[in-house]
Amino acid sequence: MKIAYFGTGLLGAGFVRHLLELGHEVNVWNRSAAKASALEKDGAKAFADPVEAVRGVAQLHLTLADDASVDAVLEPIADAITP
Numbered sequence: 001m002k003i004a005y006f007g008t009g010l011l012g013a014g015f016v017r018h019l020l021e022l023g024h025e026v027n028v029w030n031r032s033a034a035k036a037s038a039l040e041k042d043g044a045k046a047f048a049d050p051v052e053a054v055r056g057v058a059q060l061h062l063t064l065a066d067d068a069s070v071d072a073v074l075e076p077i078a079d080a081i082t083p
Contacts, residue, residue: 001024001025001058001059002024002025002026002027002056002057002058003019003024003025003026003027003057003058003059003060003061004026004027004028004029004053004054004057004059004060004061005019005026005027005028005029005044005060005061005062005063006028006029006030006050006053006060006061006062006063006064006073007030007062007063007064008028008029008030008035008036008038008039008063009030009035009063011063012030012063013035013038013039015061015063016028016039016042016044017039017042019061020042020043020044025045026039026043026044026045027044027045027046027047027053027054027057028044028045028046028047028053029046029047029048029049029050029053031073033046033048050073050077050080051077051080054077054080054081054082055080057082060081062074
């Protein structure tokens, strides 16, 4: 399954690695691009643009700090997220 994962800090990175081990294709995005890019060595595909990261995925997973962070990340890209 193709999955987008937003929030690739310590906790999110572990979830991404596990999804990759299960055989999923994972697009990653993080406000700090270096954290997302670090997961490319594990097989993830890092994106600088969250809209590009969600394009064509079946699921979007988030590990963000709080509701305000979720709103700040998702509201600007809401039209790009497939229901």
